[in-house]
Amino acid sequence: MCTREGVFSGNLSLDMSEGSPWRIRRSGFCGMRSKKFDGYIDLDSYDTIAMKLRGDGRTYISTIYTENWVNSPGQEEDNSWQAFVYVPHGSWRILKIPLDSYLPTWKGNVIEANMEMNPSRVVGMSLSLNAEGGVPGAKTGPGDFRLDVDWIKAMRSL
Template identity: 90%
Template sequence: MSRLRALWQASVNATKRAVVWNSEDLFPPSERYIFNFNSKDEVKKWHLYSDSEYGGLSSASLEITDGVSGGDTSTTGVFSGNLSLDMSEGSPWRIRRSGFCGMRSKKFDGFIDLDSYDTIAMKLRGDGRCYISTIYTENWVNSPGQEEDNSWQAFVYAPQDNWRILKVFFF
């Protein structure tokens, strides 16, 4: 019954989008910002996590910084982490070592309709290592008892000291 209800709701949502016509539906903009680190409030949209939730000693932080060069008024989101393979003594988890940290956007009301797009671009500057980018999409055809979203993953190389626009294609 839950699957039928989800299918019905997806149909109703598609009909609402068709009835409420928007010129962007026919001619979407060539670019659309999903997240833009242009204010200190942007930090509230993100959830930071690390192995500290399981007794590990890693940590993560996200800060919004002002432009660094003369006359630059832009802001930047700076994610940083401290990785540790060690575990805290007396941890209830039966893990010998760990070492991860990351960030993900918090869930928000509604959805972002990206049907007209086939690429997500990220402007990154990093430490020269590879990371995993995960994009979740609503799974409107669930099995009974399964309420998980679909996840799509890509390896993302964060070039050291140079800004690059990296693109993740999806079909």
């Protein structure tokens, strides 16, 4: 028997409503994020995030949120670390992403700074989708999407 633990699906749109009170400047993004963990998840003894996924040929983004080390005025958000996740259309795949492959980002852009993730202070995780970018040859642009998630685990690969 096969049961799915989660489905991330919908229709990615580039449309923007005129007169929207939200002051949206860009579109073509969709994401799902865990609730902020109560305390921290300590991944210090692990070096890899593994996921069993069935995709649709798009590139998704795996994000790990860690406690903000800066804590300066105007910088209240947690640090985000991102890696691309590509799953060919139709079949279940187990993907392994080394923690050191996750790049520090700010609002979806890679930060060109010498920073290291603190895996002992993980406060949340997410999966998201952009209309543009990703792995060369992957499906991009607006339209329907679907990512089935069987499980996500931390593991030690060595």
